[in-house]
Amino acid sequence: MADEMKMRATLQGDVADVKVLMTHVMETGLRKDSKTEKFIPAHFIDHVVATLNGKTVLDAQWGIAVAKNPFINFKIKGAKPGDKIALNASDNLGTQYSGETTVAAK
Amino acid sequence: MTAGKPYLVWPVVLFGALSVLSACATRPEAEKTRMAPLELEKPASAAPWVRYKGWPSEMWNEYSTLAVAVPSTLSDPIKFDGPITGDPKNGEKLAFDRSRGGGCVACHVMGNPIPPLPGNTGPDLSEYASWGRSDEFTFNYIYDHRKIKPDSMMQPWGAHKLYSANEIKDMVAFLKTQKSPAKFKDNLENPNTRPVPVETRDNFDPFLNEAMAAVEKGKGLFSKEGAGKKSCASCHTDPGSAFKAWAASMPKHEPRLNKVIGVEEFVTRHARATTGEEYLMQSGGNLALSIYLRFLANGQPINVNTASAEHKQAIKRGTALLNRKIGQLDMSCADCHTAERGANKWIRGQWLGEFRGQIDHFPTWRTSRSEIWDITKRLQWCNVSVRANELWPGAPEYGDIELTISALNNGMKLSVPGIRH
Numbered sequence: 001m002a003d004e005m006k007m008r009a010t011l012q013g014d015v016a017d018v019k020v021l022m023t024h025v026m027e028t029g030l031r032k033d034s035k036t037e038k039f040i041p042a043h044f045i046d047h048v049v050a051t052l053n054g055k056t057v058l059d060a061q062w063g064i065a066v067a068k069n070p071f072i073n074f075k076i077k078g079a080k081p082g083d084k085i086a087l088n089a090s091d092n093l094g095t096q097y098s099g100e101t102t103v104a105a106k
Numbered sequence: 107m108t109a110g111k112p113y114l115v116w117p118v119v120l121f122g123a124l125s126v127l128s129a130c131a132t133r134p135e136a137e138k139t140r141m142a143p144l145e146l147e148k149p150a151s152a153a154p155w156v157r158y159k160g161w162p163s164e165m166w167n168e169y170s171t172l173a174v175a176v177p178s179t180l181s182d183p184i185k186f187d188g189p190i191t192g193d194p195k196n197g198e199k200l201a202f203d204r205s206r207g208g209g210c211v212a213c214h215v216m217g218n219p220i221p222p223l224p225g226n227t228g229p230d231l232s233e234y235a236s237w238g239r240s241d242e243f244t245f246n247y248i249y250d251h252r253k254i255k256p257d258s259m260m261q262p263w264g265a266h267k268l269y270s271a272n273e274i275k276d277m278v279a280f281l282k283t284q285k286s287p288a289k290f291k292d293n294l295e296n297p298n299t300r301p302v303p304v305e306t307r308d309n310f311d312p313f314l315n316e317a318m319a320a321v322e323k324g325k326g327l328f329s330k331e332g333a334g335k336k337s338c339a340s341c342h343t344d345p346g347s348a349f350k351a352w353a354a355s356m357p358k359h360e361p362r363l364n365k366v367i368g369v370e371e372f373v374t375r376h377a378r379a380t381t382g383e384e385y386l387m388q389s390g391g392n393l394a395l396s397i398y399l400r401f402l403a404n405g406q407p408i409n410v411n412t413a414s415a416e417h418k419q420a421i422k423r424g425t426a427l428l429n430r431k432i433g434q435l436d437m438s439c440a441d442c443h444t445a446e447r448g449a450n451k452w453i454r455g456q457w458l459g460e461f462r463g464q465i466d467h468f469p470t471w472r473t474s475r476s477e478i479w480d481i482t483k484r485l486q487w488c489n490v491s492v493r494a495n496e497l498w499p500g501a502p503e504y505g506d507i508e509l510t511i512s513a514l515n516n517g518m519k520l521s522v523p524g525i526r527h
Contacts, residue, residue: 006312019313023322069319 197280324398424510433494467524
């Protein structure tokens with residue numbers, strides 16, 4: 001779902017600098033609705049996997065400490081122009097999100 | 107469908123709702139010249155207005171605001187026989203202290219050594235002792251300059267209770283120690299050589315500008331159906347072409363409200379009258395839609411009407427407001443933002459821009475506050491910064507000012523959402 005994830009990968013030498021911006025509420029489950037006084041149910045991304053041409057290069061478990069609309073920035077060694085970098089994320093309610101980008105030449 | 111029932115309360119809105127229903131899907135040419143349906147009764151912002159959390163909570167009720175001009179009570183000059191004695195050390199401390207209205211160094215170069223990043227909107231006072239001014243003159247100028255030089259952008263420090271008479275005597279004593287030309291560590295410290303800040307960040311890069319997320323949020327809200335199963339997109343089927351230039355022509359005088367309203371208030375009232383959705387001014391939804399509607403007009407030159415009778419009057423009112431001295435600091439917008447006065451100079455480390463160049467990027471992302479600010483919030487912050495009570499977001503004075511500043515920016519291209527410190 002392209003709307004929920006923006007990705008960019010730029011190459012410096014053989015290192016790809018990958019930036020990903022996700023749109024997600026990241027509700028902790030600890031906040032109360034000011035009108036109803038009830039807890040807002042937890043809804044957050046808890047698993048993030050990045051792949052380079054299908055091979056996993058990053059596997060992270062996330063928790064409620066990550067802010068709303070998370071931003072993740074990481075580097076992959078040995079990347080070439082044209083390589084495909086994908087990011088798959090899932091939240092505690094089981095919704096899947098994914099984004100893909102091609103490494104741009106510098 | 108029960109949507110007709112509440113509309114009966116306001117005949118104007120009923121008419122508006124019907125015209126929308128008939129206009130939907132096709133929206134013929136004739137419909138476009140008709141007035142857009144607006145809800146006209148309720149306040150467009152939270153009422154009663156309460157200042158934002160995290161802002162100074164102080165109220166300055168005894169001083170002028172943009173809505174109320176309190177006549178200034180000029181104090182009579184105080185007579186002194188002979189020289190004024192005071193504590194120059196304490197005077198220096200007060201002159202450098204930023205916590206009580208900014209301190210002298212906000213506008214004047216002074217001190218030995220000079221404290222970091224002095225401003226230059228006022229004259230360099232580092233050789234004041236040789237100016238040949240009497241102590242009595244200096245005291246009275248600081249206490250209440252308005253009797254001596256009414257057009258100065260100085261603050262009536264004593265008359266507006268920012269400093270006591272004894273503290274001002276200490277300042278006079280300190281000024282008498284200012285005998286040698288200012289020596290600056292480097293070009294940065296000297297306000298006359300300090301490089302002018304230029305915003306070079308790409309405001310359309312979503313990785314840099316968090317407000318870009320609001321464009322998509324606004325796009326989503328545009329097709330979100332309200333209770334009546336209608337969304338903005340039901341009528342405005344092609345927003346890209348329909349709003350290609352609309353935002354650049356705002357704000358406009360609205361005869362039914364008898365005031366000038368901008369995109370933000372229009373969104374609130376038009377949504378109430380059509381989809382029934384509630385987008386109070388300053389809410390996230392209102393900002394998102396306002397940003398989205400301006401985003402569609404990006405690149406268009408600002409083109410507000412300056413010719414109609416209503417707009418001429420509004421600009422006349424707005425110009426008067428821009429020149430009204432307000433707040434405990436007794437400053438007008440023009441004091442800081444016109445080239446004849448403080449603009450293109452520094453107050454401490456902050457650069458003061460002219461009116462032209464101040465509106466093309468609003469609503470803007472403020473990196474120093476991690477918030478989206480629309481022009482109203484920016485004006486409210488200016489008010490609070492000069493220690494004047496801000497007005498509520500839908501205040502007609504802000505409409506007049508927005509139109510007046512926009513008129514000064516006519517021809518500049520919209521670039522929304524902006525990004526600023």
